[in-house]
Amino acid sequence: MSESKPRPSVLFVCAHNAGRSQIAAAFLEELTGDQVRVRSAGPQPGERVNPLVVQAMAEVGIDLAGRTPRQLTDETVGVSDVVVTTSGADACAVLPGQRHEDWPVEDVAGQDLDGVRAIRDDIRARVERLAADLATRREAGDR
Template sequence: MSGKPSVLFVCVHNAGRSQMAAGWLRHLAGDRVEVRSAGSAPGDRVNPAAVAAMAEVGIDIAGQTPTKLAGETAESSDVIVTMGCGDACPVFPGKRYEDWKIEDPAGKGVDAVRPIRDEIRARIENLLTELLPTGP
């Protein structure tokens, strides 16, 4: 990586886990990291329980829109974090990949999404210590 690192979060619907991860990274890293998220089969909207859980910690992801994963987005990202998209996630040589096994918040209420939100935050904090030597 040279300059500002870019991170792409990918899950199937780009409506829950990847949106929460992108929200956390934007919140914790500010403009020091380029943040992207996409899905292999994007949903119609961001999961309302994910929006509510993130709002509880002061992060607004309500205005985000699920986006279809494009090959050029993945190619231009330094780190690709997959979250349950399996074989639908493309693989590009020379990219750093992480596969985060995180429960899917789809169909769950905000009480069930809070622990998922908190797990994602911990993973984002760990990722930031690797990406930014000065830390979050």
């Protein structure tokens, strides 16, 4: 019986967990299935996922209608191997040994649908690169 390789945990953080981090988490879940534990949260969670985000993601076959923004906690950060923040989400301390990336992605708040689509596509490209890197590291036995 072969020894299973550790499954990395990724946390996406944006200010309200109502847009960018929800998009990123959904794309990573779609790309990696159960190979990666995916979470998203925000230091000031909104009441709901931005309706234009829900619409833009539905256009690419991902349903975010049932998702709700979540509160960022020290525990959530602590169990994450990789923490990805988006511009304006600096309220997240990174612990020793964690990998941290900051993605300079525009906020979806105040955007029209075309603006949200552009942000969605930017995030998708970033998530695809992250997923490929995580797969390479996992094969090498490194988180």
